[in-house]
Amino acid sequence: MTPDDPGATPAVDARGLMRTFRATRGGGAVRALDGVDVRIAPGEIFGLLGPNGAGKTTLIKILTTLLYPTAGTARVAGFDVIHDANEVRKRIGLVSGGESSGYGILTVRECLWMFSQFYGVPGRIAGPRVAGLIRTAGLSEQADTRINRLSTGQRQRMNFARGFVSDPEVVFLDEPTLGMDVNAARALREYIVRWVRERPGRTVLLTTHYMREAEELCDRIAIIDHGRVLACDSFAGLRRLVEGGQHVELEVRAADGGTPALPSLEGVRTAWGAPHPERGTRALKFRLPPDRALAGVLRELETRAVRIEAIATRETSLEDVFVALVGRGLEESDEREDDGPAPPGAP
Amino acid sequence: MSALALELRATWGRAYGRLVGAFREPTWLITDAILPNLGMVAFVMLYRALGAPRSFEALAVVGGLLATYWINVLWGMGAQFYWEKQSGQLQLYFVAPCSRMAILSGMALGGFLLTTVRSAFGLFLGFVVVGARVEPFSLPALLGVFALTMVALYALGMVMASLFLLWGREAYHLSNALYQPVQFLSGLYFPLRTLGPLGIVAAGLVPLGLGVDALRQVLLGAGAHALLPLRAEVALLAALGAAFLWLARVALAHLESLAKREGRLTQRWQ
Numbered sequence: 001m002t003p004d005d006p007g008a009t010p011a012v013d014a015r016g017l018m019r020t021f022r023a024t025r026g027g028g029a030v031r032a033l034d035g036v037d038v039r040i041a042p043g044e045i046f047g048l049l050g051p052n053g054a055g056k057t058t059l060i061k062i063l064t065t066l067l068y069p070t071a072g073t074a075r076v077a078g079f080d081v082i083h084d085a086n087e088v089r090k091r092i093g094l095v096s097g098g099e100s101s102g103y104g105i106l107t108v109r110e111c112l113w114m115f116s117q118f119y120g121v122p123g124r125i126a127g128p129r130v131a132g133l134i135r136t137a138g139l140s141e142q143a144d145t146r147i148n149r150l151s152t153g154q155r156q157r158m159n160f161a162r163g164f165v166s167d168p169e170v171v172f173l174d175e176p177t178l179g180m181d182v183n184a185a186r187a188l189r190e191y192i193v194r195w196v197r198e199r200p201g202r203t204v205l206l207t208t209h210y211m212r213e214a215e216e217l218c219d220r221i222a223i224i225d226h227g228r229v230l231a232c233d234s235f236a237g238l239r240r241l242v243e244g245g246q247h248v249e250l251e252v253r254a255a256d257g258g259t260p261a262l263p264s265l266e267g268v269r270t271a272w273g274a275p276h277p278e279r280g281t282r283a284l285k286f287r288l289p290p291d292r293a294l295a296g297v298l299r300e301l302e303t304r305a306v307r308i309e310a311i312a313t314r315e316t317s318l319e320d321v322f323v324a325l326v327g328r329g330l331e332e333s334d335e336r337e338d339d340g341p342a343p344p345g346a347p
Numbered sequence: 348m349s350a351l352a353l354e355l356r357a358t359w360g361r362a363y364g365r366l367v368g369a370f371r372e373p374t375w376l377i378t379d380a381i382l383p384n385l386g387m388v389a390f391v392m393l394y395r396a397l398g399a400p401r402s403f404e405a406l407a408v409v410g411g412l413l414a415t416y417w418i419n420v421l422w423g424m425g426a427q428f429y430w431e432k433q434s435g436q437l438q439l440y441f442v443a444p445c446s447r448m449a450i451l452s453g454m455a456l457g458g459f460l461l462t463t464v465r466s467a468f469g470l471f472l473g474f475v476v477v478g479a480r481v482e483p484f485s486l487p488a489l490l491g492v493f494a495l496t497m498v499a500l501y502a503l504g505m506v507m508a509s510l511f512l513l514w515g516r517e518a519y520h521l522s523n524a525l526y527q528p529v530q531f532l533s534g535l536y537f538p539l540r541t542l543g544p545l546g547i548v549a550a551g552l553v554p555l556g557l558g559v560d561a562l563r564q565v566l567l568g569a570g571a572h573a574l575l576p577l578r579a580e581v582a583l584l585a586a587l588g589a590a591f592l593w594l595a596r597v598a599l600a601h602l603e604s605l606a607k608r609e610g611r612l613t614q615r616w617q
Contacts, residue, residue, distance in 0.1 A: 021610055061610070064442050068607045089444040099435045105368040117360025118443040118450070120353035146371075162439075 009078045011170050011203035012040040012063060016072035019058050019227075032058040033069070034227035040220075042169075042201040045192065047208065047218030049322065055227040056207040057096075060172050063205070064094050077169045090119070093171040095163035097178030100155060104148030108139050108158050111147055112165055119166035126165070133161035136191050138184060153181050160188055164195070171195075173206045177213065189217055211318045221318070223325050230325045239316045242287060242324040248294060249312045250284045251276070255305035281309050287324060354452075357445030361453025362460070365423075369461040380465035383418055384472050387411020390536040391477045402570025403537075405481045406563055408473030410535030413559050415466045416459070416500055417530070421522060423458040424451070424504025429511040429519065437512075441606065447599045451508060455501035481566040489565045492577075495584040496558030502591030503554060509598035513605075529553055534560065538572035546574055554587045 019033040033055045040046045048056045061067035063076055065085040073080065079087040102111035109130060116126040134143045137157040142150060150158065160176055173192070177185040196202050208214050214221050215235055222232040231238055275282045288294055298308060369375070390407035431437040440450050473479050511519065532542065532549035533556035539546045550556045561580040563571035574580070605611075 019610075058610075066438055066441055066607065067610050086444055089442060092442070094439070094442050096435075096438075101436055101439055103364050103368070105371050106364055110364070110367060114360045114364055115439070115443075117356040117363075118440070118445050120356045120445065122356075 008041055010039050010075070011042045011044065011201075012038060012046070012074070012076055012205060014038045014059070014063065014072065014074040017059065017062060017069045017074055018071040019055075019062065019067065020070050032227050033062075033072075035072070036224070036227065036229055038222060038229065038232070040203060040205060042203050043196065044219045045196055045204045045206060045217050047206050047214040047221040048224060049208065049211070049214050049221055049318070050224035051326065051328070054224045056224060057174055058227075059224070060094070060174050060205070060207065064092055064172055065089055090166075091169040093163040093166055093168035095160050095171070095173050095176050097156065097159075097173075097175035099159060101159050101162050102147050105146060107144045107146055108134060108150070109143045111158065112162055115162050116165040121166060129165060129167065133164055136187070137161040138187055152179065153184060156180055157184055157188070167199075169201065170203045170205065173204060175207055175209060177208070177210070185213075189213065192217060211322065215318045223322055225326045231321070235318060238318065238321045242316055242321050246288045246294065246313045247316055247320050248286055248288055248297075249314070250301075250308055251279075251281045251310040252284050252301065253279075253281045253307045253309055255307070279309075285320075285323060287320060353445050354449040357443070357449040358453040358456060361450050362457035363453075365454065365457025365461050369464055376465060376468070380415060380468045383414045384411050384469045386536070387414070387469065387473060388477055391473070391479060400570065401480055402482075402567045402572075404477070404479040405473075405567055406538065406571065407536045408469070408477070408479045409562050409566060410533075410537075410559050411473060412466050412469045413496070413533075413555060413562070414530060414535050415469055416462050416497065417533075417555050419458045419462040420500050420504035421507070421526065423461075424454055424501060425507030425511050425522060426519060427454055427511075428508040429515065432512060441603065447603065448505075448596060451505045451595065451599070454508075455504060458504075459497055459501060482568050482570065484566050489562070492558070492561045492565055492581060492584070495581060495588060496554060496562065499554035499584050499588035499591060500558065502588050502595055505595035506591050506598055509595065509602045512602060529555065532556060534574075538563075539574040540572050550574060550580075550583070554584055554591075557584050557587070 015037050017033050017036040017038075018031070020029040020031050022028075023030050036055070036059060038046075038059070048059065050056050058067065062069050062074055063081060065081050065088050068082060075081065076088045077091040079091070081088050102114070106114065112130040112133060113126055116130060121129065131143075134140055137160060139154060139157055139161070142154055147155065147158065156179065160173075163171055163173065163176075176192075177188060180188070192204055192206070196204055204217075206214070206217060218235070220232060220234050221238060223230045223238070231241060233241075286297075288297065294311075294313075298311075301308065387407055387410065390411075391404045394403040394407065428437060431440065440447060443450075474481075507522070511522070514521075532545070533539070533553060534542060534546060535555075539550065539556050539560045542549065546556065550560070556574075557580050560571065560574050561577055561584065564573045564577045564580070575583070
């Protein structure tokens with residue numbers, strides 16, 4: 001079954017989704033989604049990649065029946081999210097990274113069992129399933145520990161396990177590995193892949209800040225910004241959008257110690273990477289069109305008193321695609337974000 | 348799986364958390380059982396010192412026991428959704444296929460059972476340690492009136508859960524401010540009849556006073572100095588219970604619709 005299979009009922013089918021919010025300050029409205037079309041086939045791991053405020057969480061909220069769209073339609077597992085909300089809820093799981101679920105006074109096992117009851121899972125099924133999820137989340141030793149005695153990472157792993165207690169058809173994972181340690185994040189990514197592969201027709205919609213997580217996990221990725229889907233394809237397909245030329249990363253230092261001014265490198269789309277305060281340098285990432293020579297760009301930089309400290313060229317990454325489509329890197333999209341582009345435990 | 352099975356499992360699942368908690372935090376025994384009962388003991392001592400009829404002592408004990416449930420309704424029901432929102436958990440209830448009424452019913456059932464365990468301490472204190480006495484009474488009548496009172500009280504708690512969530516901290520402060528007046532207007536430690544017309548008005552709004560008065564009538568007969576005939580109080584309690592359950596359902600539906608339309612309520616920062 002593929003996304004283009006016209007006979008299959010899509011796991012997620014969103015058409016022309018719009019959502020506006022009243023602005024909290026200054027009146028007016030904020031458009032969080034601006035005509036989003038997404039079609040996800042059963043069995044897919046689908047990634048949603050975008051900077052903060054791009055509309056990812058708003059889209060997930062609509063698809064999980066927590067929010068009405070202002071316009072457009074959405075169906076999940078074949079059911080309309082507005083008119084058949086309860087049918088949708090029976091078939092979905094939701095995990096938001098960084099959230100806390102459960103009550104501190106309950107143990108991990110009790111908490112997962114409690115949530116299984118909200119989905120009506122019979123006791124003979126709930127017990128073994130909860131035990132299995134506890135093992136998967138690496139919480140066997142903490143199974144009978146109170147939640148208020150878990151570390152933050154352990155709580156997040158428990159929260160991840162909670163999203164699967166109902167064995168849903170479609171799981172929405174909103175930044176599921178946010179802040180997790182390397183090994184835990186890797187184990188959970190492996191579980192996501194195994195869960196989908198071992199259960200035909202199960203679907204995952206994943207949002208992440210970690211480019212490599214999306215690359216590693218997702219069959220297809222939609223890049224979203226300002227409430228619009230800019231591109232949606234497999235990683236290979238997305239790479240083709242920006243292929244041609246070289247991807248170059250320079251580490252540069254301006255003569256005055258500040259950020260070099262680069263108003264126009266003709267034919268070159270630039271994006272500033274993270275600064276290296278300890279070295280006083282900054283990364284400059286760009287794709288060089290086939291008709292431009294790198295030497296020419298370097299000369300141009302030298303004329304602007306910019307010293308080149310290091311040069312690297314490489315294959316197109318998802319980050320390159322993102323930069324090309326969005327016009328900035330993920331780490332630049334929100335100054336408040338602490339998370340770098342590499343996921344914990346990324347290979 | 349039938350819809351009823353789902354609702355029952357959800358109710359029991361939520362109630363279970365509260366019951367388990369009852370045996371894990373002994374400090375709650377102090378705040379929820381011992382402290383409220385100190386007021387009750389003080390009134391019993393006062394009546395005894397003044398040479399009031401013995402029925403007044405039992406009257407205060409019944410009021411003290413009901414106060415324990417009132418505290419649970421106020422903070423364990425009314426404030427719960429607000430706290431769930433603050434902890435980011437509320438959206439998990441909204442995304443589950445069970446009804447929010449099932450979740451609230453679970454909270455109510457768990458809270459009621461938990462409080463009953465704790466109110467046993469009040470019973471022991473009032474009737475064994477302090478030595479309050481009651482008249483011979485009908486156990487079915489007592490259980491019936493008690494059940495009606497609990498349904499009305501916890502249904503009010505369900506309504507308050509939605510209102511707390513809608514009004515946020517305002518409701519929290521309002522509830523704090525109303526705690527003592529409600530206790531007073533419910534005549535927890537004196538006959539409700541003493542308040543005259545004010546008592547009747549209060550009894551029509553909060554089932555606590557009606558429940559206390561009806562239970563006293565079952566236990567003390569004429570010594571209860573009742574506000575209304577028992578049958579009338581029972582009918583009013585039943586009506587209040589039904590009305591609050593209906594209101595709770597309406598309030599939750601409104602709340603959910605509001606949450607979906609405005610995109611707030613389920614997020615702790617909104």
